[in-house]
Amino acid sequence: MRVRRFTSLVRQSDEALAAAVMPMVTGTAMRRHDTSSAPPVDSDTKLPLVRFESPDQPAAEPVLSPEATVAVTRLLKERESADKLTAAGLVPIRSVLMSGPPxxxxxxxxxxLARQLHLPLYTLDLASVMSSFLGRTGANVRAVLEHAQREPCVLLLDEFDAIAKRRDDDSDVGELKRLVTVILQTIDDWTPMSLLVAATNHGELLDPAVWRRFDMRMNFELPSPALISLAFQAKGVERAMADLLAKLFAGQSMSAVARVVDASRKEHVLHGVKFEQALVNAAMEASQQHGMAVKVLRSAGRDLQVLLHQAQGMPAREIADAIGVSHTTVLRSIKSNA
Ligand SMILES: Nc1ncnc2c1ncn2[C@@H]1O[C@H](COP(=O)(O)OP(=O)(O)O)[C@@H](O)[C@H]1O
Ligand SMILES: [Mg+2]
Structure with missing residues (x-):
């Protein structure tokens, strides 16, 4: 209050200073800052809270572990056969909780899943909803949840663990707690017409009671070398090279794979570097940055160089000269690459 009075006093003498101070006093400056991560919500359309993707937008198929592939196949089968299941008095999978590292x-x-089911995808980022909770946020989230159950769609509740954190936090305003209760209740009563997907990088933050609310759980893990190789191959890299690159990416995520492939394509287009060469360079750099053991880096790097030269039809002896190793080493590398 005293600050307010100060502001009005200042106004009389200095209009500009008053204008600068006023937002801090009324809190509008903070609010404006808070909303920068989640745009202010239009209370009619609810759109800014939720991202929409049409079923027609292109989407690549993920490269998944055998277990995850089985789960995805089962889920799709049930969703596609929903009528048949319903006629038999059964309910198709309505909700799935996906957990795993970023x-x-x-x-x-x-x-x-949304594309395969020819459904629109709505994505609600719960972390930003929870962190920039404003007056109407609760009502708008509820509206999104209701909308997603009126129109067949896939609703993705991303960063779902944001709920768990809020649930345990005593300092929270009552409205936020009520919203968490509403979301959990919504999972229980979810309509079979739409598919609810919740995703979290921190499954361990969710208590078992929350896990149990979902019809299906899918655990995503860091990819095995075999899977990483498949991801490279899906992006057009030859098998032999993909296998070698996979050794360098042990312990890394699929997004790291996507990043180096992208960077190498750009390097090729913008600077005319041969794609494979750019890929080897980028992969070596990425895996070094990720802390890969020097020994692995050195041997995989050598094998990759041999492979690059070999692909150009260079004989073993010349490869040895070109990359400065012995002829026997080159022969051994060629044999292990085969
Ligand atoms: N299983 C995968 N198969 C192929 N590419 C993947 C896979 N996982 C991640 N990627 C790549 O990394 C990017 C980010 O992945 P994303 O699905 O957002 O990860 P998460 O949601 O698990 O954090 C994707 O757009 C894709 O390019
Ligand atoms: Mg994600």
Missing amino acids: GVGKTMTARW
Whole structure:
């Protein structure tokens, strides 16, 4: 109050200073800052809270572990046969909780599911909803949840663990807690018409009672070398090279794979570097930055160089000279690459 009075006093003497101070006093400056991560919501359309993707937008198929592939296949089968199941008094899978580290394909799989089912995808980022909670946010989230149950769609609740954190936080305003209760209740009563996907990088933050609310759970893990190789191959890299690159990417996510392939394509287009060469360079750099053991870096790097030269039809002896190793080493590398 005293600050307000100060502002009005200042106004009389200095209009500009008053204008600068006023937002801090009324809190509008903070609010404006808060909303920068989530745009202010139009209370009629609810659109800014939720991202929409049409079923016609192109989407790549994720490269998944055998277990995840089985789960995706089962889910699609049930959703596509919903009428048959319903006629038999059964309910198709309505909700799925995806958990795993960042960059392994949770969002990508949700998108893929939506495309395969020819449904629109709505994505609600719960972390930003929770962190920039404003007066109407609760009502708008509710409206999104209701809308997604009126129109057949896939609704992705991303960063779902934001709910768990809020649930345990005593300092929270009552409205936020009520919203969490509403969301959990919504999962229980979810309509079979739409598919609800929740995704989290922190499954361990969710208590078992929350996990149990979902019809299906999908665990995503960091990809195995075999899977990483398949991801490279899906992006047009030859098998032998993909296998070698996979050794360099042990412990890394699929998004790291996508990043180096993208960067190498750009390097090729913009600077005329041969794609494979750019890929080897980018992969070596990425895996070095990720802390890959020097020994692995050196041997995989050598094998990759041999492979690059070999692909150009260079004989083993010349490869040895070109990359400065012995002829025997080159022969051994060629044999192991085969
Ligand atoms: N399983 C996967 N197969 C192919 N590409 C993947 C896979 N997982 C991640 N990617 C790549 O990484 C990007 C980010 O993945 P995303 O699905 O957003 O990860 P998450 O949601 O698990 O954090 C994707 O757009 C894609 O390019
Ligand atoms: Mg994601």
